[in-house]
Amino acid sequence: MxxxxxxxxxxxxxxxxxxxxxxVGVNTKPWKLLIVDDEEVVHAVTHLALDGFQLGGRTLEFISAYSGLEAQEILQGQDDIAIILLDVVMETDRAGLDLVHYIRRELNNKFVRIILRTGQSGQSPEQEVITQYDINDYKEKTELTRQKLFSTVYTSLRSYEDIIALEENxxxxxxxxxxxxxxxxxxxxxxxxxxxxxxxxxxxxxxxxxxxxxxxxxxxxxxxxxxxxxxxxxxxxxxxxxxxxxxxxxxxxxxxxxxxxxxxxxxxxxxxxxxxxxxxxxxxxxxxxxxxxxxxxxxxxxxxxxxxxxxxxxxxxxxxxx
Structure with a gap:
């Protein structure tokens, strides 16, 4: 010694x-990633694209919701979700945007990183959404290759990690x-x-x-x-x-x-x-x-x-x- x-x-x-x-060893508690999308194939593709992902020795825990309302129920009981991959058009044309409002205003959760993924960008123009809603990234589903999704999640987790440390400080x-x-x-x-x-x-x-x-x-x-x-x-x-x-x-x-x-x-x-x-x-x-x-x-x-x-x-x- x-x-x-x-x-x-x-x-x-x-x-x-x-x-x-x-x-020394590293913590094995996974990062929580919530996928909110009404298409089952999107959930499956996301799992496949992020298979084997690690940051700081920690893997991902995938949580699935197929509507904005289902996501609300999940978020009410779990305040340690790091990232949300969020679709816009689900049970309504603005279900995803309404969920953003619910997270930031009603739950007062300023920490979770919200990445908007839309397949219908014409209904929710990027500039309008970025300026009016407290989201952290905006992506069209067609542009999110496996590598780009990996990079987006990685940088978002880094940001989440620092924000949580700042809050503790x-x-x-x-x-x-x-x-x-x-x-x-x-x-x-x-x-x-x-x-x-x-x-x-x-x-x-x-x-x-x-x-x-x-x-x-x-x-x-x-x-x-x-x-x-x-x-x-x-x-x-x-x-x-x-x-x-x-x-x-x-x-x-x-x-x-x-x-x-x-x-x-x-x-x-x-x-x-x-x-x-x-x-x-x-x-x-x-x-x-x-x-x-x-x-x-x-x-x-x-x-x-x-x-x-x-x-x-x-x-x-x-x-x-x-």
Whole structure:
């Protein structure tokens, strides 16, 4: 197991480069693609054209609807559909356009990428549709070859991936702003830590070629043989408060114990443990796991995060003594 001191990471680029060469697993949860068309052959051809498609190690999950109303029912129960391949003329001449209005206005879903596919462009001229409806692409069925459909879906998924990461970052930032305004009045570091941690994981998503799915983080400080968990995300979200090290999984215990014993950050193929100790002796660390490789900017951001939260916590402790 490698270890790294709290010295600036610029002095340890070879270590970070070594970390970047680690190959790790990827999330296998498929991207959801909804096909909305009243012609069965269109569904079959789409399946065939996108057979074997992958992005970030994730395949496609095809969902079929044969009318605008059927698509509405599906969308009401699934808010994680990434792309909709949408016909215009189905049960009515404007069924597809009405569905766009329903998605954007009534469901308030701004994230799903809507690709309009029409076989009757004369009824829905491209310029009119693009300017009046919140769609992301307009294609005539006759122009969508297998390669063009592949490229369209690929670029749309990239866009969806970034938009979701931005939304997670926005939520985390909002929590930081709301909590930082009162942090020194309430003496509550937990909400502040949780907000910054959510923002951090969202930013890590953006800095990766593949979204950091299944990312989980845990920030804690040690003292008197206990761990005080300040905030957690992912599978560690349930942890908050005082815990013995033994309360965690054996694998985590080994990694945390190594950090506390050696007073140094360390990492493995799918995790990073960042350690920081303040001038007053307050020890704090961030444990992050991921299914993707941590880049050098990711590592720098993690180290900076732990340092700043530790300093904020120390400041609150000093204020409490007054």
């Amino acid at each position: 490698k270890k790294i001191d709290n010295a600036p990471l610029n002095d340890s680029l070879s270590l970070a480069d070594e970390l970047a060469t680690n190959s 926005r939520k985390g930032l909002a929590k930081v702003i709301s909590s930082s305004a009162t942090i020194f009045q309430t003496r509550d570091i937990s909400q502040f830590s949780e907000g910054v941690l959510e923002q951090l994981t969202a930013l890590l998503h953006l800095n990766s070629d593949a979204v950091l799915v299944n990312s989980s983080g845990l920030i804690a400080r040690s003292g008197m043989g206990k761990l005080k968990v300040l905030a957690g995300t992912g599978k560690y979200k349930q942890y908050q408060g005082d815990f013995d090290v033994a309360d965690f999984d054996d694998e985590i215990v080994d990694r945390i114990s190594s950090v506390l014993e050696n007073k140094k950050s360390n990492y493995g193929e799918d995790y990073w443990v960042s350690y920081y100790i303040t001038k007053s002796g307050l020890e704090q660390f961030l444990y992050v796991t991921s299914n993707d490789v941590f880049s050098i900017p990711d590592i720098n951001m993690i180290e900076l995060f732990v340092k700043n939260v530790a300093i904020a916590h120390e400041t609150i402790a000093l204020l409490e003594r007054k």
